[in-house]
Amino acid sequence: NGPVSVAGVLNEDQAFTLASEGNLPVQATLALAPNPFNSRVQVKYGLNISADTQLRVYDISGRLVRTLVNEYAGTGWHAVSWDGRDVHGRDVASGLYIIHLVAGDVVRMQRAILVR
Numbered sequence: 001n002g003p004v005s006v007a008g009v010l011n012e013d014q015a016f017t018l019a020s021e022g023n024l025p026v027q028a029t030l031a032l033a034p035n036p037f038n039s040r041v042q043v044k045y046g047l048n049i050s051a052d053t054q055l056r057v058y059d060i061s062g063r064l065v066r067t068l069v070n071e072y073a074g075t076g077w078h079a080v081s082w083d084g085r086d087v088h089g090r091d092v093a094s095g096l097y098i099i100h101l102v103a104g105d106v107v108r109m110q111r112a113i114l115v116r
Contacts, residue, residue, distance in 0.1 A: 026051045026104035036113035039084060043068065043099055046077045051104035057082055057112075058098040065092060073103070084114050091116070 027048040032041050043055065055069035066087050068080050082099075086092050094116045101108040 024049050026106045028101060028103040028106045028108050030099065030101045030108040030110050032099060032110050032112055035110075036115045037084075038115055040081050041084075041112055041114075042079055042081045044077060044079045045073075045101050045103070045108075047073055047075055047103055049104075050074045051106075052102075054100075054102045055080065056100045058100055059092070060096045060098070065097065082112075084116075 028051075029046040031044045033044075035041060045053075045055065047053070050072060053069055053071060053073035054067065056067050057065040059065050064087075066082065066085065068082055069078075084092055092114065094114050097112045097114060099110045099112050
């Protein structure tokens with residue numbers, strides 16, 4: 001019997017279950033607001049257990065635009081914003097972008113529409 005931790009079930013009613021974190025599969029939720037956006041979009045993601053986490057922005061052709069998160073993230077909800085700039089700090093063009101979350105072995109994607 002390993003240590004017991006509270007793991008949040010990531011749904012609208014914020015229910016929690018008590019479980020051994022080592023036995024849980026990673027569950028992840030990803031949400032954007034506002035979308036479409038003009039100058040900044042808030043990216044929220046939730047994890048039911050701690051996991052290595054990468055949150056990246058790709059353009060429609062699959063090129064990496066910017067890495068927003070690259071860390072071991074804890075259980076719960078996290079928020080970061082993207083200002084519509086690339087890794088060099090330059091404004092990117094209006095268009096469709098893919099917000100790509102990898103948490104452990106789970107992948108989630110959302111489309112973000114930038115309108116300048």
